Amino acid sequence: MLLLVGIAGSPAFTRWAATQTDPQSAGAFYVRLLAWPAWWLDADGQAGGLFAANLRAVLLVVLAVGLLYLLPAAQVARVPGSVSQFFSGWAAYVLAAGLAAVLAALLGPNPSLLGALQDASTGAGYGFLTGWIIGTASLGGRA
Numbered sequence: 481m482l483l484l485v486g487i488a489g490s491p492a493f494t495r496w497a498a499t500q501t502d503p504q505s506a507g508a509f510y511v512r513l514l515a516w517p518a519w520w521l522d523a524d525g526q527a528g529g530l531f532a533a534n535l536r537a538v539l540l541v542v543l544a545v546g547l548l549y550l551l552p553a554a555q556v557a558r559v560p561g562s563v564s565q566f567f568s569g570w571a572a573y574v575l576a577a578g579l580a581a582v583l584a585a586l587l588g589p590n591p592s593l594l595g596a597l598q599d600a601s602t603g604a605g606y607g608f609l610t611g612w613i614i615g616t617a618s619l620g621g622r623a
Contacts, residue, residue, distance in 0.1 A: 488514035516606040532588045539580035547572035569618030570611040577607030
């Protein structure tokens with residue numbers, strides 16, 4: 481998860497995805513979606529400064545680690561098997577992405593409930609479409 485956010489959210493990858501992909505293709509949509517938890521090395525004049533620019537990526541990592549630790553333990557204990565681990569990891573990432581988006585919208589510059597709800601749907605969509613990577617990575621982990 482840290483690699484996914486670290487690589488796909490990096491300034492170089494985000495810039496490449498925005499400029500070098502065809503916005504009308506499914507592959508480009510997915511590549512741009514991978515760059516959703518973008519983080520930056522400088523604020524570039526963004527409102528709220530560097531902390532606000534990186535808040536979503538930081539919250540995604542922190543919440544995902546916490547939820548990956550909490551959710552699978554109870555779930556896998558009742559139903560042993562790889563399928564349960566896979567879906568627990570996936571669900572933890574969907575929930576973490578949605579919560580990170582809401583909290584970043586509410587704690588960042590210009591907070592609004594509408595913005596938080598819109599960001600929550602984007603974050604949950606990101607988590608749903610990329611969470612299978614985290615679900616696969618969580619296979620074989622201990623509960």
